[in-house]
Amino acid sequence: MKRIITIILAVSFLSGCVEMGTKQDAFPSMYGPQKPVSILVVPAINESTAADAGDLLNVTVSQPFTNMGYYVIPMPIVTDIFRNEGIVEGTQIKGMPTELFKKNFGADAVLFMTIESWDKNYAVLAANVTVGIEYVLLSTTSNEILWSYEQVVVIDTSGGSGNLLADIISTAITTGLTDYASVARQVHARAVTAMPFGKYHPRSGADGLDKSVVIAAKESAIAED
Amino acid sequence: MKIRIIAVAAALVVLSGCASQVTEAGYYWGNYANTLYVYAKEPSDETLAAHVEELNKIIAESTERGLKVPPGIYAELGYIEAKAGDDGAAMSHYEAEMNLYPESRIFLERLTADQK
Numbered sequence: 596m597k598r599i600i601t602i603i604l605a606v607s608f609l610s611g612c613v614e615m616g617t618k619q620d621a622f623p624s625m626y627g628p629q630k631p632v633s634i635l636v637v638p639a640i641n642e643s644t645a646a647d648a649g650d651l652l653n654v655t656v657s658q659p660f661t662n663m664g665y666y667v668i669p670m671p672i673v674t675d676i677f678r679n680e681g682i683v684e685g686t687q688i689k690g691m692p693t694e695l696f697k698k699n700f701g702a703d704a705v706l707f708m709t710i711e712s713w714d715k716n717y718a719v720l721a722a723n724v725t726v727g728i729e730y731v732l733l734s735t736t737s738n739e740i741l742w743s744y745e746q747v748v749v750i751d752t753s754g755g756s757g758n759l760l761a762d763i764i765s766t767a768i769t770t771g772l773t774d775y776a777s778v779a780r781q782v783h784a785r786a787v788t789a790m791p792f793g794k795y796h797p798r799s800g801a802d803g804l805d806k807s808v809v810i811a812a813k814e815s816a817i818a819e820d
Numbered sequence: 821m822k823i824r825i826i827a828v829a830a831a832l833v834v835l836s837g838c839a840s841q842v843t844e845a846g847y848y849w850g851n852y853a854n855t856l857y858v859y860a861k862e863p864s865d866e867t868l869a870a871h872v873e874e875l876n877k878i879i880a881e882s883t884e885r886g887l888k889v890p891p892g893i894y895a896e897l898g899y900i901e902a903k904a905g906d907d908g909a910a911m912s913h914y915e916a917e918m919n920l921y922p923e924s925r926i927f928l929e930r931l932t933a934d935q936k
Contacts, residue, residue, distance in 0.1 A: 633923040654860045658853055661891050662843040666923040669892035671856065672899045672931065701926025776857045795891075796845045 614810045618791045619803030621813050624741045625791040626803055629734050631703035631741065632794050633666040635696050638677055640685040643713035649684065651779040652708055652728070659783040660706070664796025668700055685709070697735035704741055707731045711745075715752075722752045724775070726782050729816040743816035744808075746786040750778050789813070847890040850878045872900060891921050895928060902935050910935075 619626050636656050641649040657670040682688060685707050696702040711727035725747070732742040789808040792799045842848050855874040859867040875897045882889045898913030914928045 633927075650860065654857050655853065657892060658849060662845050662847065664845050666891050666921050668924070668927055669895045669899070671860070671896055675899075676931075699926075699930060701923060701930075703923075776853070780853070798844075 615806050616808045616810045616813075617803060618789070618805050618808055621789070621808040621810065622742050622791055624734070624739060626800065629737060629739065629741060630791075630793075631665065631732070631734065633668060633701055633703050634660060634706050634732070635668045635673065635700045635702035635704070636660070636670055636706045636708070637685045637688045638674065638683055639708040639710055640689075641710045643710045645710075645713035645715075647775070648710045648713040648726075648779075651775050652710065652783075655776055655779040656706075656708065656783060659780070659787050660790075662796075663787050663790055664793030664799050666793075666795070668702060673700075693733055693735040693738055702735055704735060705733050707733070712747075723749055724752055724778055725749045726778060728782050728786065730786055731816060740817060742790055743813055744786050744789050745812045745816040746782050748778075748782050748785060750781060752778075842885075842887065846887055848878060848882050848885065848887050849890060850874055850881060852878060852890075852893075868900070872897065875900075888920060889916075891924075892917075894920070895924060898928075899931070902932075 624630070636653070639649040639652040653670060653674060657667045661667045677683070677688075688705075689707070693705055696705050707730070709729040709731075711729055712725055713727075714725045716723050716725065726749075727745065727747040729745045730743065731740060733739070734741050789812065792802050851874050855867075855871040859871040875893055878893050879889050879897075894913045894917035898910040898917065901907075901913065902910035911932070914932060918925045918928055
């Protein structure tokens, strides 16, 4: 009897904890000669029902990855170039040989983003948005996956003041007008905590032992759904 | 006397550090994310002018503080100028980007060839 309880406790303890790994164990290529300096971000692939989610992601992606120490090829220019070629979604690029991006953009790596979910939930007193993004960074020299991550975030978009009537009204207002750009920024900001620093960050090459990678998130980003 | 000056100087450094929002990589972004987002959402002469003004501010502020201008800022400004037909200004901004970030050379040289 006691043993069963012990086992149950152990199981519930285990399921409650998340397996974390170090950056270098999770992404060894990011610490070798293949470590990219320049990254080309291609327009997001939107599999969610929110039509504007792709644009929100594209417009907010440069800053967090640049702050990690990479040279992100200027996204507003890149978006224009792709649009002129009739490419508005990353799906149209997925099959292309990545050397093309090395040759034409000077990119060491290409970053694909897939929006798995962008679900707004409304209730009388609460509102939130659940966002799930998969990131995959591919080397343009070897086609190898250098970094991958799936980030799911639930963001509260309701304003709570404690006053019931005021809350009902403000929930309705803020959910309609929520600055979803800030939602996109928060998702990027969390995802990059699992990314090794690049050349222009003072800790470049010195963060291999940072235990900030959720192993399951690395795997699920590249698993076939 | 000396101690008081140091204390004041230290306080100033702390204060300016709070207001400046310089990232770990040493970049000052000002209000970049917002002006870019507003312009992307509603492209117009006004929203473009506001974004250009922000790009110029970031360059001025970074220079004043002895920081490196963040990747892409010079290039973006040059691109907007090239589209407006000001090739001279565009070229000097592309040059500035390539000098700071040599990784941008292939892309910017290709871009200028295409824009001609």
